[in-house]
Amino acid sequence: MYLTEQEIMTQHIALEKTYAYLSGMQEKIRGFFSTAKHRKFVFLGSGSSYMLAKSGQRMFAACPDTAAAAISGGDYLINSVYYGETIKDGIIITLSRSGQTSEIVRAVKYIKEHYGNPVISISMKDNNDIMPYSDFNLTLDWCYDKSVCQTRTVTNLYLSLLMLAAIYSGDDDLEVSGRAAAEQNQAFREAYRPALKSIAEKNWDNAVILADGALNGIAEEGALAFTEISMLPGRQFNLLDYRHGPIVLSDEKTLTIAVLNPGAERLQSAMVEDLKSHNGILITVSAETENQYGADAHICVDGTGRFEAWGIPLIGMIQMLAYEKSLLLGRNPDAPAGLDAFITL
Structure with missing residues (x-):
């Protein structure tokens, strides 16, 4: 068994531990947020963690x-002066698997030296290079991925961001949805793995993820999972925005995963019909229990709760699908050529 499969298929254990850890830190986190001069946040990441930063x-x-x-x-790093007003008076939240990525370490060092902003770091490795410049460290070392491609790590980073937003805003419903997504993760993966394996067996050679709102960043990470794990082109767009040019590349060998947000059914159903007209392979993701749009596969996330929390089952299903496709193509998902676990400049 590849490391990638182990890390995907055991991430429910890490998610439940992450939820418990952050729940137990609520008062400390709330206290830290209260120290900010303004209600302003700047999220820093690189690669996968930058995509997660967009969701944050x-x-x-x-x-x-x-x-x-x-x-x-x-x-x-290249445009630090340009971002001066963006950084000013904000709480900095850094996202990193290792805490050793040079861009993030150097960026936080520069910010502390020039602006003195409060910094929260979220990482999967203790005693890392960001910590000396961070005021509040959240270390999830049970989530650290040993394979090059991040799977369990990004899923738990997303849950961490969802929990931080819930704690900051006092949104109990969002927190409950995060807990539900963590608790249902194993059953969800086991239920849908056979259908995803069947989709992997179909004749497609590129993937597109369409998702809006808070799911935009985690969906972009999903597109990257196809690139890194399957070594096939992966792209991400907002659902309706896909019509504005990129859809011209969609053909019978394009796999499209469309996340359908509750509401605006007329707009979304028309978009699905446009996608089907390109004769590619279509997966729909929604809270509906039935495959009402006649997609090649339908993934139901009913029971997860809030739309923001859908990002957890969404990235899990994409990771499994990318992994199954990599096996069919005879590729090693643990060690894609030319990639390193983190970048040192």
């Missing part, structure tokens, strides 16, 4: 009277 930005920006931004570590 959307979760926090949706909170009352709150501003949020997401910046990649490399972008900040």
